[in-house]
Amino acid sequence: MTNAFDKPITIKETQAATQATFDILQALVLKNEFGWTCARAGWTIEMVFHEGDTLAVRERAWKVIDLFVDSVGAEKLAIWWGLAPVALDSKQGQARIAKHKPSTLNNPSGFAMMFNLASGKPKPPEQWENNAQNFRLRCRIGHTEDIEYTDRYVSPGVGPGMSFIRMALPVAWVAEQPPERGVGWLTSRAVELMQPFWCIAGWGVMPAVEERNIGPDGKGQQILYPYLQRFPGLNALGSLALHSHDFNNAMYSINWLSYVSDTLLDRLGGRETVRKLVKSSKYLSAGDVGNCLGIRAGDLPGLGDTERGLTLPAFGEAARLLKPLRVKSRLNNFVAPPPSGSNDEDTWRLACDAYLSRFDDY
Secondary structure (H helix, E strand, C coil): CCCCHHCCCCCCHHHHHHHHHHHHHHCCEECCCCCEEEEEEEEEEEEEECCCCCHHHHHHHHHHHHHHHHHHHHHEEEEECCCCCEEECCCCHHHHHHHHHHHHHHHHCCCCEEEEEEEEECCCCCHHHHHCCEEEEEEEEECCHHCCHHHHCCCCCCCCCCCEEEEEEEEHHHHCCHHHHHHHHHHHHHHHHHHCCEEEEEEEECCCCCCCCHHCCCCCCHHHHHHHHHHHEEEECCCCHCCHHHHCCEEECCCCEEEEHHHHHHCCCCCCCCCCHHHHHCEEEEEEEECCCCCCCCCCCCCCCCCCCCCCCCCCCHHHHHHHECHHHHHHHCCCCCCCCHHHHHHHHHHHHHHCCCCCCC
16 A cells, blocks of 8 residues: 555645645744834844955855845945944945945954845834844954953964854745746855855744844744744744854754755764765755755755644754754853743743754654
């Protein structure tokens, strides 16, 4: 007798599953107690890398920024860099680029590069900053001397704090892209350009421009938490977590796409060993993407639904494969349960640890 679960999924079934996922994600627009849209769901890309004080890394970062702008369109974006936000394609916006880009490349040592883009009309600025916009790029590149608690980050064997680039794109945009230029292509192209230590990409939480609006004051954390429990495929990772020295030698939880550098793969026996493990798995596939091996968890970017018993076995395979590379514990300001959120540190830590290992038993 043939098991129904062994039958290949049809095009019609694939389209229905994809549309159902899109509908759920587009409905996930959450407001905190202040009435601000503290989070929405979309496609998220998290890239983490070393040596942010070097010219080569910053040149690669600018290529990723250019890729994002070209893909989204400068006319949709606003820029701010310690100043009032302005339209990216305006004279003032272009003047900022012309001024700040050379400064990050000509004198990177000791200079923390903060670059932020988001869509929407930045007037009034308070309304724009306090709401989650449709498109988002956050870039933070630095080195040890510009990080708080420097003594902690430069302890023997720990190394400097990491640099990162985060990108987020709305579901509607994802649905409109042709396959050859979709989010899979965009993510892999960004990885090729940046050559990160690790990168994860898939469905995730798109925060407000000012991420603090998902924090404990407006109870954005507590409002988001039930959705993270229901939809395990929804990745939630705050920028504050990515400042941690923990990521000098570890990566975060997997997503539908997980890109792992050779430096990390060596701890699993090297790229070819991991490739063979992926090949022998039931759900995973892999391909070379620059300095990384890209690992895909299943044919479609899953979301799951614990209320309907929809688990993500492909994510479970990826999580168990890469578990030796995972950070052991990480406080994450996007993952904090009611009623106290991150104000109750013991409960907060337990919730963060559970979220980090949520796929292990699938």
